[in-house]
Amino acid sequence: GESVGLHxxxxxxxxxxxxIINCAYSNSASDYFIWYKQESGxxxxxxxxxxxxxxxxxxxxxxxxxxxxxxxxxxxxxATQPGxxxxxxxxxxxxxxxxxxxxxxxxxxxxxx
Amino acid sequence: xxxxxQTPKHLITATGQRVxxxxxxxxxxLSVYWYQQSLDQGLQFLIQYYNGEERAKGNxxxxxxxxxxxxxxxxxxxxxxxxxxxxxxxCASSGGPGLMNTQYFGPGxxxxxx
Numbered sequence: 001g002e003s004v005g006l007h008x009x010x011x012x013x014x015x016x017x018x019x020i021i022n023c024a025y026s027n028s029a030s031d032y033f034i035w036y037k038q039e040s041g042x043x044x045x046x047x048x049x050x051x052x053x054x055x056x057x058x059x060x061x062x063x064x065x066x067x068x069x070x071x072x073x074x075x076x077x078x079a080t081q082p083g084x085x086x087x088x089x090x091x092x093x094x095x096x097x098x099x100x101x102x103x104x105x106x107x108x109x110x111x112x113x
Numbered sequence: 114x115x116x117x118x119q120t121p122k123h124l125i126t127a128t129g130q131r132v133x134x135x136x137x138x139x140x141x142x143l144s145v146y147w148y149q150q151s152l153d154q155g156l157q158f159l160i161q162y163y164n165g166e167e168r169a170k171g172n173x174x175x176x177x178x179x180x181x182x183x184x185x186x187x188x189x190x191x192x193x194x195x196x197x198x199x200x201x202x203x204c205a206s207s208g209g210p211g212l213m214n215t216q217y218f219g220p221g222x223x224x225x226x227x
Contacts, residue, residue, distance in 0.1 A: 034215070043115065043203050043218035044156070089156065099144060099207070100169050101216060103156040 012110045019077040021088050021107045026071060029095025035064060035075045036089045038106070044089060047075070052094070077109075085111045116140065117206050117219035125225045131192040134222045138185055138206030144168070145187040146207070146216055147179055151200040162187055194226045 013019050025033075031052035036044035050057045050064045050073075057064050063076040073090050087108050091101040116139035126132055138145050147159040158171035162181035173179075176194075181187045191198060201221045207214035 036218070043117075043205075043220050045115070046215055046217060049215060091156075099146060099161045099163075099214070099216075100158045100171055101146075101148075101156075102158070105155055 009105065010108045010110070012112065013080050015080065015082060015111055015113050017080050019075075019080045019084070019109060019111075021075045021077075021090075021109065023073040023075075023090035023104050024071060025073065025090075025092050025104075027092060027094065027102070028071070030071075030092040031094040032092065033064070033066060033073050034091045034101070035062075035073075036091060036103075037084075037086045038089065039086045047088075080109075080111050082111045082113055085109055115217040115219060117204060117217055119202075119204050119219040119222050121222060122220065123223050123225075125227065126194060127227055128194055128196060130194050130226075131190065132194065132224065134189040134191070134202050134204075134224075136187045136189070136204030136206075136219060138187070138204075139217055142206035142208050142217075143185065144207045144214065144216075145181055145185070146205040147173075147187070147189050148203045148205065148218075149200050150203060150221070156203075159189070191224070196226050199224055199226045 034049040035047040038044045048059045048064050061078045065074045087106040089106045090104045118137045120135045143164045146161045150156045159173040160179050161169040165181050176192050179189045203221045205216040205218045207216045
C-alpha cells in the first residue's frame, strides 16, 4: 500500500545549527501533512502542519516546505537546541483515508551541545 | 501536555489474556483515534471513532475492538494476546471527523505480553 517514508533515519547536528528533516510521500491524493516530534517515553507532539494548497508554512523556529511535484516534504528547524533532540515523524492523510494518518518511519535528531 | 489522557501507563500481562486500554480525549474533541507503535511496524493507525460511531478502520486485528462512550472516552480491548502485541498504544483526539483536523496524542500505554 502507499506510505510515507523518510530519506534519513538519523541526523546529528551541533547546537545552533539549522536542521533539515526530509520526507517523501507516495500517495498523490494526500492533501494534509503534519510533522510530529516524539521524545523518549512520550506520545507524538504536534509541531506544524500544511495543507496541499500551500508550499510553505512557518512557525516558531520551524518551517515546513511542501513540493507536490516531487511529493516531498521537509521540516526546517532554525537554531537547533539540545531540547530538539527527538524522533521526528511526518504524517499524511487525504483522499479516502479520512481521519487516518499514515506515518513515516521517523528520523532521529541528535543535537550536540 | 496535549490534554489527552491514557490509562494505564504500563501494562504487563500474559499470552492469551485480555486487556482494556482507556483514553479520555481533549475537552470538546469528538474524534478519538487509536494507533499502535512497534519497533518493526512503526506507528500504525488502528481505528477512529467520532461522537460514538466508528468512522474509519485501519489494519486492526479481529482480536482487537474499541468503542467510544457517550461521555466521549474510548476503550481499546485487546484479547487473546500474543507476544507480538507488545507495543505502545496511543490514543489521539481531534475536534472533528475529517481529514484536516489536527490530532493530538496522549502519552500512550506500554503493553508488554509475556
